[in-house]
Amino acid sequence: MRKKIPSTAALLAFEAAARHQSFTRAADELALTQSAICRQIAGLEAFLGVALFRRTRRGVQLTEAGEGYARQVSPRLDAIERDTLAVMAHQGTADALDLAVVPTFATRWLIPRLGGFQARHPEIVVNMSTQTRPFLFDQTEFDAAIYFGDAGWPGTEAHFLMHEYPVPVCSPALVGTREGMTPAEVAGLPLLQQSTRPYAWRQWFEAANVKAARDMAGMRLELFSMLAQAAIERMGVALIPPFLIQRELAGGLLIMPCARSFPSTRAYYLIVPERKAERPALTRFREWLVAATHDAHGPIAPAASAS
Incomplete structure (x- = not known):
């Protein structure tokens, strides 16, 4: 039985128009005329039996159904493109x-x-x-x-x-920093927090038997690469595994003020x-x-x- 799938041309026209919220810009991207985009969208709406766009004086806007369909269609077209490029690049082998x-x-x-x-x-x-x-x-x-x-x-x-095995790292130019600091002294530095490991500093201080009043305070960043750059820019001290910042440590951009780690489950x-x-x-x-x-x-x- 024939699958109930619209034409690829219609889906490409819809995805571009939905992304740009403009038939004109979709036509420019796909090297088509605006009337060709309009025909593809009209044919798709007839195929689905649902209005995907509202026509207004200022242009076009997605309907609620159009927004939902765009969210479903866009990643699938991206996946088809990736698969196609992979086959082309490697000749299917x-x-x-x-x-x-x-x-x-x-x-x-x-x-x-x-x-x-x-x-x-x-x-x-x-x-x-x-x-x-x-x-x-x-x-x-x-x-x-x-x-x-x-x-x-x-x-x-x-x-x-x-x-x-994360350890504290910071710029050698960070005020109040030196190598060989105690965990209690590290507690007095501005701490950089990682949003995906929100309790890392608390666990580090607990492993060192130090009570730090501000162990959850400080700028929050998601990635280790962000933490490393913030530390290089003298914004504070970060907890980062050394194997992820070997170049920065070797080049002296970062130092370990306290070479102490903590066990993690x-x-x-x-x-x-x-x-x-x-x-x-x-x-x-x-x-x-x-x-x-x-x-x-x-x-x-x-x-x-x-x-």
Whole structure:
């Protein structure tokens, strides 16, 4: 039976018009005439039996149905484009993996090592998009996720990669800073907080048996890369795992005023949906990634004992 799907041309015209809220700008983007866009939209509305736009004196506006349809259509067209470009780029011979990754880990740890995996498995293409919070695999096209937090996503396998061992870091020019400070002295510095690890400073001070009155105060930033840059700009002291900022530490942009870490129950995991766990390309990537993160010579050990 023929599927109830509109033409691709009509969907492309609708998506562009919905994004721009303008038939004229959609026509410019797609190198069509405005009348061609109008015909495509009218045909789509007739096909659906629903008005997608309201015509006003100032142009066009999405109806409620149009807004909902645009939210559904846009990511699907993006996915078709990605799949098409992948086939074109690799002539259909590559096996692609789509990973959701936490951004700084991917940029600073994974990508510098990924060339080793590609040299061993040139037939596998690894695509990455950033995700910092849990999600449902059934609602995405991701094959796996590299995630920091707790294991136990429903319907998945969790493969332990590594713990974090964050230490205080700051600019050597930050007022009141020096190497060899005690945790109590660090408590007097302006603290930079990470929104995805809101209790990190509290846990660090508790591990050091220090009561800090303002352990939850300070600027909040989402990513380690943001924290590192804020620390470089002398905005405060941040808790960051050294393996993510090796260049900044080696170059003297950041120092560790107190080389002390703390134990954490949370960790980095490779999260794999059970329905994809036996996929050969994913199995090869998992085996390589687990071995790489468990390498005793890798930069994943704590900078100093938490005891």
